[in-house]
Amino acid sequence: MLEIKGTKKWIPIAISLLVIFLCILCYLLWRKVALEWKNETKKEIELLDLVTSERSTVIGIPNDRKQRHDLSVLSYACISTATNNFSAENKLGEGGFGSVYMGKLLTGQKIAVKRLSKNSRQGIHEFKNELILISKLQHMNLVKLLGCCIHGEERMLIYEYMPNKSLDYFLFDHNTSKLLDWKQRFKIIEGIAQGMIYLHKYSRLRVIHRDLKASNILLDESMNPKISDFGLARIFEQNELAANTSRIVGTYGYMSPEYAMKGVFSIKSDVYSFGVLMLEIVSGRRNNSFEHVDDALNLVGYAWDLWQKGEGIELVDPAISDSCVKYQLLRCIHVSLLCVEDGAIDRPTMSDVLFLLTNESMPLPLPKKPAFSIGRKAIEANISDKESNNHSLNGLSISEMDAR
Missing domain, CATH: 3.30.200.20 (Phosphorylase Kinase; domain 1)
Structure with a gap:
């Protein structure tokens, strides 16, 4: 009987200890959740602070609130x-x-x-x-x-949301390419040029895109082009002409020679990419669609050969053969070849490109043989040779290439 009474005395104590333990456990769990929420909120605030370029602390910004x-x-x-x-x-x-x-x-x-x-x-x-x-x-x-x-x-x-997806969805498919007649394609070329002029010349930040290609051109409901994917872009000072990098990022076939081989990029790097893109829009073919095991010509080299022979019209996408304006199309090919010249200094600016495309009375200079008129294998081999020889520029070794 005494044992039962003693046991009963310990029951309230055990319950009290259990309640205290549960309270402590709940507090610790609450504190963990609160800290995680605080950290997430802090990250969001820091990110917004980074975007707005204001270093003052922002407090109490809830999710889904306009900033x-x-x-x-x-x-x-x-x-x-x-x-x-x-x-x-x-x-x-x-x-x-x-x-x-x-x-x-x-x-x-x-x-x-x-x-x-x-x-x-x-x-x-x-x-x-x-x-x-x-x-x-x-x-x-x-x-x-x-x-x-x-x-x-x-x-x-x-x-x-861009309902018409990206430009490559239309250009490189036998069926969808028919939905883009020459008038629409020239409108897209003009729109891309306008966007690039803004980035290079008129925006608050002078921006080098570094990854201009068909898949990064989105199309809205009216088929107006919109440049996207700025993850690899770089900001330039207004008086800055070029920069060097040891990490070469971009897409094979669109990279200018000085960038792919030496890590040097500028607004003229984007001009080169635009030239390749314009040839793709005219031909409906990818730049690398001509490559074979034996280092056959890419689109740039193929266009150059046809232009030299006076057979530039052979480059035209059959899907637009009935709608194309021949002199306008040949002018686009000519300007494209000016954009992909070997020397960056010889390429026009994007402002010049748009002027040459839209002012048909303006005589065009003769293009020189373009850079990279060979296949991807030769480019990679050349890059590999330079890396093996410890090639460097202003102290920056080219140590990595990320192609997308």
């Missing part, structure tokens, strides 16, 4: 709901950054969500680079950035 520059930080739950939990049906495509999904916000607005892949060659640097750049650039021929999302390891960029 300066009309840029929003959206919650992961919001993006997940909008994309149907990133379903395969909502996937628009995949690039060097990661996958892109179509989404629809509760307001009914359609968005495109670029989700950084954990295995992506690009990382947080490119994410911030694109976020900072596009938030400060406003032009009808540049894609509009609506916001971003940060959640744990997740990094996402939210853009306006």
Whole structure:
């Protein structure tokens, strides 16, 4: 009987200790969640602070609230709901950054969500680079950035939705290429040129894109071109003419020779890429579609050979043979060859390019033999040879090439 009474005395003590233990456990769990939430909020605030270039601390910014520059930080739950939990049906495509999904916000607005892949060659640097750049650039021929999302390891960029996908979707497919007649293609060429002139000359930040290609040209509902993907872009000072890098990033076939071989880039690097892109728009063929095991000509070399023989019209995409304006098309090929000349100093600026394309009475200078009129294998071999010889420029060794 005494044992039972003694046991009963310990029951309230045990319950009290259990309650205290549970309270401590709940507190620790709450504190962990609070710290995680605080860290996520801090990251979002820092990112917004970085975008707006204001170093003062911003307090109490909730998710999904409009910020300066009309840029929003959206919650992961919001993006997940909008994309149907990133379903395969909502996937628009995949690039060097990661996958892109179509989404629809509760307001009914359609968005495109670029989700950084954990295995992506690009990382947080490119994410911030694109976020900072596009938030400060406003032009009808540049894609509009609506916001971003940060959640744990997740990094996402939210853009306006482009219903007609990218230019390469139309150009390089036998069926869809017929939907782009010559008038539409020339309009796209002009639009891209206008966007590049803005980046090089009229924007608050002088920007070198470094990855201009067909898949990075998006098309809106009216088929107006919008330049996208600024993850590899670089900002120049207004009086800065060129820069060097030890990390060469971009896409084979679009890279200028001085950039691919020496790591030197400038506005003329983008001009080279534009020249290649214009040849693709005219021909409906990819730049590397001519390459074979024996280092056959690429599109640039093929266009050069035809132009020398006076047979430039043979380059034309059969899908536009009935709609093309012959003299205008040949002028585009001629200007393209000026854009892809070996020496950067010999290439026109983007302002010059647009002037030459739209002023048909202006005589065109004769182009010199273009750079990289050979296949990709020869380019890679040349780069490899230079690297093996410890080639360097101003102390910067070319140690890495990331092609996309």
